[in-house]
Amino acid sequence: MVVLGIESSCDETSIAILKDGELKANLISSQDFHKLYGGVVPELSSRAHIQRLQPLIKGALQKAELEKSDIDVITATAGPGLIGALLTGFIYGKHLAYALDKPFIPVNHIEGHIFSGFLMEEKPEYPFLALVVSGGHTMLVIVNSETEMKILGSTIDDAVGEAFDKVAKMLGLPYPGGPSIQKAADRGNEDAYKLPISETAGRYDFSYSGLKTAVLRLINKIKPTDGELDDQTKFDIAASFQRAAVEALLRKTKKALNAFPVKTLCLTGGVAANKMLREGIQKLGEKNSVKVVIPAFEYCGDNAAMIALRGEMLYNAGESFPDEFEPFPEFYSKYLVTD
Numbered sequence: 001m002v003v004l005g006i007e008s009s010c011d012e013t014s015i016a017i018l019k020d021g022e023l024k025a026n027l028i029s030s031q032d033f034h035k036l037y038g039g040v041v042p043e044l045s046s047r048a049h050i051q052r053l054q055p056l057i058k059g060a061l062q063k064a065e066l067e068k069s070d071i072d073v074i075t076a077t078a079g080p081g082l083i084g085a086l087l088t089g090f091i092y093g094k095h096l097a098y099a100l101d102k103p104f105i106p107v108n109h110i111e112g113h114i115f116s117g118f119l120m121e122e123k124p125e126y127p128f129l130a131l132v133v134s135g136g137h138t139m140l141v142i143v144n145s146e147t148e149m150k151i152l153g154s155t156i157d158d159a160v161g162e163a164f165d166k167v168a169k170m171l172g173l174p175y176p177g178g179p180s181i182q183k184a185a186d187r188g189n190e191d192a193y194k195l196p197i198s199e200t201a202g203r204y205d206f207s208y209s210g211l212k213t214a215v216l217r218l219i220n221k222i223k224p225t226d227g228e229l230d231d232q233t234k235f236d237i238a239a240s241f242q243r244a245a246v247e248a249l250l251r252k253t254k255k256a257l258n259a260f261p262v263k264t265l266c267l268t269g270g271v272a273a274n275k276m277l278r279e280g281i282q283k284l285g286e287k288n289s290v291k292v293v294i295p296a297f298e299y300c301g302d303n304a305a306m307i308a309l310r311g312e313m314l315y316n317a318g319e320s321f322p323d324e325f326e327p328f329p330e331f332y333s334k335y336l337v338t339d
Ligand code: KG4
Pocket: 010, 133, 134, 135, 136, 137, 160, 161, 162, 164, 165, 176, 177, 178, 179, 182, 269, 270, 271, 272, 273, 274, 275, 300, 301, 302
């Protein structure tokens, strides 16, 4: 079976092809020009997706040595994401499916991230605990099977990736903020400033607005009135922020591991590229004697391989959608539910 995956929820246009469960292509075109604006400009993102979708589909088919007519199932991200961006890939996929007379499966982007560990050779074992950390979401999810997931907690304000992006902007570091903060933090002292580690008492939810505000207050307090922060101060703030942000994730994950007997701990989403977090999760898993699965970098950030994989799972589970189904920013499947 050949599955085509389309991802266009934010600033990555990505096309993937799975053939009999094997990933044959996963092309990712990042819209780097958003750097000029310090963040994603939705209208420009949609336009870039429209320009890039067709050549990427052609390129992916070429790479996989397949023809359009070989495609059996088409899958695309239906949400969450920027509505204009979602519409481009979704409508493209839906119409391609119509033209080829093949089934079309809408996929929840977060579910794509949750199951991205299955793209690795060493696969997660059920039940597993997924820590999903991206620009739009921070979530702890217990995954019992392909069709049974329970959200333990999620962000009540800013997502962790969003906090990295906003703090980078405050420090004048380039977008996307995650990699910039990590790079700056490598040269800084994480003990330089004491920043709050968020605690949502007794719950598994996350909050990052307090930490973000604490960084802003700190910058305002120490910034010279007639100038900029010096580089070393920026590195120290980045390191102190990174530690507080990562520590909050590790504490909640530890709490969940203690409360739920799982076989695997999975770290997924764009922020899973963070070195300190990867190391922390690895150690946590080892301490709790659970297997740890962290996808390779190309499957952490937004990619269509995870969408094709999740779409294939849903297709095999007998999922189907009415022709008039549309993508929307808060699209959730019936499988990913809160208690
Ligand atoms: O999953 P993703 O590609 O897109 C969304 O679904 O949001 O995640 C993007 C987020 C951005 O906020 C980016 O700053 C963050 O992932 N990120 C990182 C790192 N690399 C990317 N955050 C921390 N450390 C990194 N190395």
